[in-house]
Amino acid sequence: MGEGLLSVIQRLRGSPGQELRIVLLGLDNAGKTTLLKRLAQEGGFQHQERPLARLQAERLGHRGAALRPPLLEEVPGQHRPAGERRSRAAAELPQQAEGCAAGRGGAAHCPFCPPRQIYVIDSADQKRFEETGQV
Numbered sequence: 001m002g003e004g005l006l007s008v009i010q011r012l013r014g015s016p017g018q019e020l021r022i023v024l025l026g027l028d029n030a031g032k033t034t035l036l037k038r039l040a041q042e043g044g045f046q047h048q049e050r051p052l053a054r055l056q057a058e059r060l061g062h063r064g065a066a067l068r069p070p071l072l073e074e075v076p077g078q079h080r081p082a083g084e085r086r087s088r089a090a091a092e093l094p095q096q097a098e099g100c101a102a103g104r105g106g107a108a109h110c111p112f113c114p115p116r117q118i119y120v121i122d123s124a125d126q127k128r129f130e131e132t133g134q135v
Ligand SMILES: Nc1nc2c(ncn2[C@@H]2O[C@H](COP(=O)(O)OP(=O)(O)OP(=O)(O)O)[C@@H](O)[C@H]2O)c(=O)[nH]1
Pocket: 026, 027, 028, 029, 030, 031, 032, 033, 034, 035, 075, 076, 077, 078
């Protein structure tokens, strides 16, 4: 699982010093945390969990490079109506992108702001296909 995705992420790493942020989005129980941990294991990334101001994010950074910005983070799915999830994503992702650029001259100077996004869908959960298409 995730091997094709891992090679895509590794190609996206860019040159040293470049900041790369990838956000995993999707419904609750879609498999985001599972995918994130698997990518950490297979890709040799350090796995950290840290609370953010307005959401819990699980973050990965390059092993042995503690000062580098996070590579992958998850926006946990919520057991809430799709409309609420949309407004949450709209409100919080730009804010995170702003934080990402802090101290670096603003978003215009951060080539990866706003973050790349991976939308995770549980292909076995056909009952929620319609719901996940609305998020
Ligand atoms: N059979 C199977 N189960 C899976 C797979 N991926 C995840 N799961 C299971 O699905 C459940 C939810 O997975 P999570 O990775 O926690 O889902 P999530 O998207 O992070 O959920 P939230 O954080 O609540 O939004 C767990 O019990 C996993 O073990 C998979 O590929 N196959």
